[in-house]
Amino acid sequence: MKVDRRAFLAGIAAAASGCVPRASGEFPIGVASHVYGPTNAVLWTRALTATRLDVAYWREGLDESMAEHFEAEVKDGVVHAQVEGLEPNTRYNFLFTTADGLRSDVGSVRTQPPVDSLVPVTIGATSCIKDTHPDDALAHAATRSDLDAFIFLGDTIYADRAITLADYRREWLQGLAGPGYRALRGSTSLISLWDDHEVYNDWEATRVNKNRLSYGQQTFIDHQPGTPVGPMWRKLSWGATVDLFVLDSRSERDVANGIYISKEQAAWLIEEVRTSRAMFKLILNSVPISSFDSPLFALFAKDNWLSCPAQRDEVLQGLEDTGATGVHFLSGDFHFATVGRVSPEGKPGSKLMEFLVGPGAQNPNPSPTYPSKPQWDFASGINNYATFAMEPEKRLMTVKYHRGDGRVLFEAEYPA
Structure with a gap:
């Protein structure tokens, strides 16, 4: 099902204004993530009914309004959303939103450090x-x-x-x-x-x-x-x-x-x-x-x-x-x-x-x-x-x- 981009953004705006629940039962087991390489991550969730989701991610410390957005398909009830071009050794927040504004938990993930770096x-x-x-x-x-x-x-x-x-x-x-x-x-x-x-x-x-x-x-x-x-x-x-x-x-x-x-x-x-x-x-x-x-x-x-x-x-x-x-x-x-x-x-x-x-x-x-x-x-x-x-x-x-x-x-x- 094709979802209009404006519908996604309208739902996100409604959620941010408090018009819909901050964490919906649409996402019963929350969110998760996995990093592979200094600039890449997979963002995950399980959705009960949605077929497509908006994926938002932003650097920790920034306001959510600064988030990057893209759409991801729900397959067999789950999403594995690939994100590339992130900053190394940097923490990001992320969440998923349905077309009608239902939001997931907000997740957190830190990317891996540069390949040859020695960091704690x-x-x-x-x-x-x-x-x-x-x-x-x-x-x-x-x-x-x-x-x-x-x-x-x-x-x-x-x-x-x-x-x-x-x-x-x-x-x-x-x-x-x-x-x-x-x-x-x-x-x-x-x-x-x-x-x-x-x-x-x-x-x-x-x-x-x-x-x-x-x-x-x-x-x-x-x-x-x-x-x-x-x-x-x-x-x-x-x-x-x-x-x-x-x-x-x-x-x-x-x-x-x-x-x-x-x-x-x-x-x-x-x-x-x-x-x-x-x-x-x-x-x-x-x-x-x-x-x-x-x-x-x-x-x-x-x-x-x-x-x-x-x-x-x-x-x-x-x-x-x-x-x-x-x-x-x-x-x-x-x-x-x-x-x-x-x-x-x-x-x-x-x-x-x-x-x-x-x-x-x-x-x-x-x-x-x-x-x-x-x-x-x-x-x-x-x-x-x-x-x-x-x-x-x-x-x-x-x-x-x-x-x-x-x-x-x-x-x-x-x-x-």
């Missing part, structure tokens, strides 16, 4: 978010103004009950509706990994219902502001400060043949880390790669990296052999937070750190009583999110784990 970067992360649980940890993260991006490390919703495409779309509508979740998704650039619950529990590529996988993957991509068209694994860079290596630890898995990620993905990861010029190199991993010396964790080995020990050792040894510094894993899935060495002394991975984060809004795992020194420095089952503040001038990364009430559970510094 702060990234947040959590995992495992279920809509039946309080999302106060997410709400607290949403109040921060220092986050350049936020990472969801898998189990972004729990869609296990879904069978049809309509079921999955309904699960996403419900799963993202929490006030804290909605606020956090609108507050900064998002990076999302999938794990199993976006489709159903413990699926892997060699034993999965193909229809449910197709529907689960489609709706996961539909509800993220930035996901690739091809392989789910990719690299994102914030100047020369940090490279993020996003792994797909689910859809290439073939445990019967010792494959946790494809050989192509494993080779890509090692080579990208080897050639990275970034001071910090964070590997985003939906399921922990660390070993846990407890019989309790052996019960879950079939669904984590320990189910493919030869490939795990090969990847870890390959990463250590690169000689790269500032390499750390960020992982989710286990419903508790830990900080420690990937492996005990003398084994592949003993020189690498892993930071397990979350749950963001889920039942805690009682297992944090088991990880202990010398391999582990910290463990907690309280709902949480973590921040990773990288300061190039000091060559340090400060890691903090936060409760929903703002209290800090753990804090430490790690050199590049």
Whole structure:
């Protein structure tokens, strides 16, 4: 349906004058964004009935009347609006408006810094978010103004009950509706990994219902502001400060043949880390790669990296052999937070750190009583999110784990 440009602008003017609601039920799960490169962003929303929307964006600190506008098509209920020509390392506000003046939440996003720049970067992360649980940890993260991006490390919703495409779309509508979740998704650039619950529990590529996988993957991509068209694994860079290596630890898995990620993905990861010029190199991993010396964790080995020990050792040894510094894993899935060495002394991975984060809004795992020194420095089952503040001038990364009430559970510094 063609929408007259004047109708859009008239609706926007009416909204600005207070004649229509500031945030409409037309946009039930708010807005989100994703930056790729110093001057580009994707602005996202889900609309219930509109077929086209006006997209407005403006530099933070300027009045909304200074906004740039363009029209975007709503496809399958969602919008992925591409914006180019932005200023690097600059925060923008944005919103969507229907032809009759119904407005979305106002979102916020900071573009990436110039390619070779060394500037401070702060990234947040959590995992495992279920809509039946309080999302106060997410709400607290949403109040921060220092986050350049936020990472969801898998189990972004729990869609296990879904069978049809309509079921999955309904699960996403419900799963993202929490006030804290909605606020956090609108507050900064998002990076999302999938794990199993976006489709159903413990699926892997060699034993999965193909229809449910197709529907689960489609709706996961539909509800993220930035996901690739091809392989789910990719690299994102914030100047020369940090490279993020996003792994797909689910859809290439073939445990019967010792494959946790494809050989192509494993080779890509090692080579990208080897050639990275970034001071910090964070590997985003939906399921922990660390070993846990407890019989309790052996019960879950079939669904984590320990189910493919030869490939795990090969990847870890390959990463250590690169000689790269500032390499750390960020992982989710286990419903508790830990900080420690990937492996005990003398084994592949003993020189690498892993930071397990979350749950963001889920039942805690009682297992944090088991990880202990010398391999582990910290463990907690309280709902949480973590921040990773990288300061190039000091060559340090400060890691903090936060409760929903703002209290800090753990804090430490790690050199590049």
